[in-house]
Amino acid sequence: MPVYLYWGEDDFAIANSVKKLQAQVLDPAWLQFNYHKIAADSPQAIIEGLNQAMTPVFGMGERLVWLADTNLCHQKPTEEILSELKRTLEVIPDTAHLLLTTDKKLDKRLGSTKLIQKVAQVKDFSLIPPWKSDLIAAQVKQVAQSKKLKLTPKAIATLAESVGNDTRQLWNELEKLKIYQGDSDRVLDENTVSALVLCNTQNSLKLAAAIKDGDIDRSLGLVTDLINRNEPALKIVATLVGQFRIWTIVKLMQSTGEKDNKVIATAAGINNPNRLYFINQEISSVSTQQLLAVSPLLLELEYSLKQGAEALAILQTKIIELCLVFTSQTQV
Template sequence: MPIYLYWGEDDFAIAQAVEKLQTKVLDPSWLQFNYHKLSADQPEAIFAGLNQALTPVFGMGERLVWLENITICHQKPSAEILAELERTLKIIPETSHLLLTTNKKIDSRLNSTKQIKKYAQVQDFSLIPPWKTDLITAQVRKGAQEIQLKLTPKALTLLAESVGNDTRQLWNELEKLKIYSSDSEQALDENTVANLVLCNTQNSLQLAAAIKDGETDKALGLVTDLINRNEPALKIVATLVGQFRTWTIVKLMEEAGERDNKAIASTAGINNPNRLYFIRQEIHQTRSQQLLSTLPLLLDLEYRLKRGAEVLGILQTKIIELCLVFQ
């Protein structure tokens, strides 16, 4: 009984996995008879999808029923749905494939989730946290190897820094670089990557780090680069606010004597307490008063942007002020 549960925020990676599954099980000539996609945020769609999964294949190939955006793995379903799951999942034919997807984290405590996991192949498509640069680099390396694209170590690092955990952009950039290389045996260097690859909000995190380290020239270069690459100014500010807010809360709680990682993570809005190890490394040389001083400056920056200030000029001015806080 081929049943699949794909979950996680990485919509692009899920879409790729779904496409591979479609190619594997469906006959293109019989697609309209054997492929069914339903938005599963309503109970009637769940019942309809489960009934379709029990329907014998028509013609060639196999059947695929895709229940998209399911809620039954993070919200308690009705007794009727739970009963239907229990009845149906164990009798789905081998030639039918039932796919359930959600971009939210599943709740393994729910009976519905337990019931599905009992029969399903479960895959986690969560985004790699942006601070886990080693995993992001490994993801870039794996993608390059899959399309047989050769990159120098510096080019690989630069590409990872530029795309961050955005898998959609990663694959777009890899395909672009592959076309540029024209199957050349020579590895592409960092200069080629710098000229061809677009940056994303990962560079806003690099901007926050440059400000925290008081590196004015680097910070100004990063903000100019972000604006030149059409990164929305308010999006840059939102990333900075989030990063400095997190740093400030962690620093203040540690200075207050708090040692419970779960309590610190909860207050700072950090989903994974293990991230605190990296945050402590980032702020160990900063003072809480410095971090606190950034928040009014960022609030003023956001206010001025919303009031129509010239974008690059006000960003540069406030970036200089922020960097001075840490010098």
């Protein structure tokens, strides 16, 4: 009874995993008979999907029933649905595969979620938080290896800074690098990556540094460049939030007298405590009060963008305000 539950915001990674599952279980010649994708946002659709999963395979290969965007794991189901789940999940034929996907976090309190988790292979496709650079670098390395692409450690770091947690862009950029590499067995370095890859996230991190330095001209130039490259404004803000979050937590913990780098790194979501050496250099010239003043301004910026404000104009306005925070010389 193969049952799968894929959840998380990374729709590109979910789509790739679905394709792999399709290739694994379906016979292309019998696709139209044995593959069913159902928008599972209603009780009728869910029952239809469960019934399809119980239907014998027609022809060759196996059967795949995909309940897409299901609400089973974040909305309380009706008693009819819960009863049907109990009746069906444990008796699905071995030749049938039931796949459920959702971009929302699972509500593990629900009876339906508990039932599904008992029998399903559950995979978490949540996006890596943009400030967890070590995890992003590990993801870059893993995907590059799957494409048999050799990158130096500095090239991996550069690519991680460039694409951030955007797996779609990561795959696209690695495809580009693979084409560049051709049939050769050479290892690509950071100079090659910098020349071929759009470095939007890297520029967002540079923007955070320029704001922290109170450099208005450089900050405005970077944000204009990002918008001209079609970088989503909310993604720029997410990167700023992540970077300033790390700086603020580290500064706060140090100001309270904490000296254990492992404790500080854990609180800030940093996998490698050795990074604190460089972070300390980055925040040595700013105060705790200045860093704490950033969060409300970023929240206002995010709210304005979600309310439909013109991206470049509101970004420029708020970035000037953010830069002015760091013109104060008060140190704590």
